[in-house]
Amino acid sequence: QSVLTQPPSVSGAPGQRVTISCTGSSSNIGAGNDVHWYQQLPGTVPKLLISGNNNRPSGVPDRFSGSKSGTSASLAITGLQAEDEADYYCQSFDSSLSGWVFGGGTKVTVL
Amino acid sequence: EVQVLESGGGLVQPGGSLRLSCAASGFSFNINAMSWVRQAPGKGLEWVSGISGSGDSTYYADFVKGRFTISRDNSRNTLYLQMNSLRAEDTAVYYCAKLRGLVTRNYYFDYWGQGTLVTVSS
Numbered sequence: 221q222s223v224l225t226q227p228p229s230v231s232g233a234p235g236q237r238v239t240i241s242c243t244g245s246s247s248n249i250g251a252g253n254d255v256h257w258y259q260q261l262p263g264t265v266p267k268l269l270i271s272g273n274n275n276r277p278s279g280v281p282d283r284f285s286g287s288k289s290g291t292s293a294s295l296a297i298t299g300l301q302a303e304d305e306a307d308y309y310c311q312s313f314d315s316s317l318s319g320w321v322f323g324g325g326t327k328v329t330v331l
Numbered sequence: 332e333v334q335v336l337e338s339g340g341g342l343v344q345p346g347g348s349l350r351l352s353c354a355a356s357g358f359s360f361n362i363n364a365m366s367w368v369r370q371a372p373g374k375g376l377e378w379v380s381g382i383s384g385s386g387d388s389t390y391y392a393d394f395v396k397g398r399f400t401i402s403r404d405n406s407r408n409t410l411y412l413q414m415n416s417l418r419a420e421d422t423a424v425y426y427c428a429k430l431r432g433l434v435t436r437n438y439y440f441d442y443w444g445q446g447t448l449v450t451v452s453s
Contacts, residue, residue, distance in 0.1 A: 311378075
């Protein structure tokens with residue numbers, strides 16, 4: 221069981237907006253530690269999508285955005301496209317475990 | 332261009348040992364923290380271990396403490412993971428990843444290698 225909790229799957233039609241939640245606790249997200257997001261397309265290496273809660277690295281479309289509040293964070297994808305079908309992971313640092321932690325991952329399906 | 336390239340994976344029997352290597356280039360290796368992250372077949376990402384740029388600070392996930400040792404040779408721009416007492420559940424693709432951030436608790440993985448497969452089976 222992952223320290224950060226994500227829904228196993230979300231889906232949406234092309235053009236729609238979907239959100240992925242990432243729920244932590246007072247020892248990670250709630251401790252003020254940043255949340256980061258990764259995209260893993262089928263058969264590929266994970267790629268950084270969002271850093272520092274809501275910062276997009278160069279080359280990431282502005283359709284992707286992140287937010288954080290309390291012990292949770294969210295990734296939003298607006299204008300969903302077929303190429304967005306992938307697994308998405310949130311990540312933070314757990315101060316009690318003294319280590320980095322990932323969510324279990326969310327599979328996004330474009331209907 | 333930042334590159335990290337893992338090697339050393341393979342088939343090993345339960346209880347055996349293996350040493351993974353990660354050759355890095357394209358950035359100042361000696362001032363960047365590095366990490367290992369694994370992914371079991373069909374499963375999610377799981378952080379394994381991390382090390383500071385100087386090598387003075389090391390971090391381990393509970394499930395590898397006492398069995399795995401992370402180290403680095405800054406003169407060779409190489410990261411290592413010594414894995415002992417391997418178990419079937421350690422079977423996974425092991426990724427080498429560069430860490431970035433201002434403080435440890437806000438570090439994230441900005442570059443990933445292609446991974447090396449470790450299979451623990453008799």
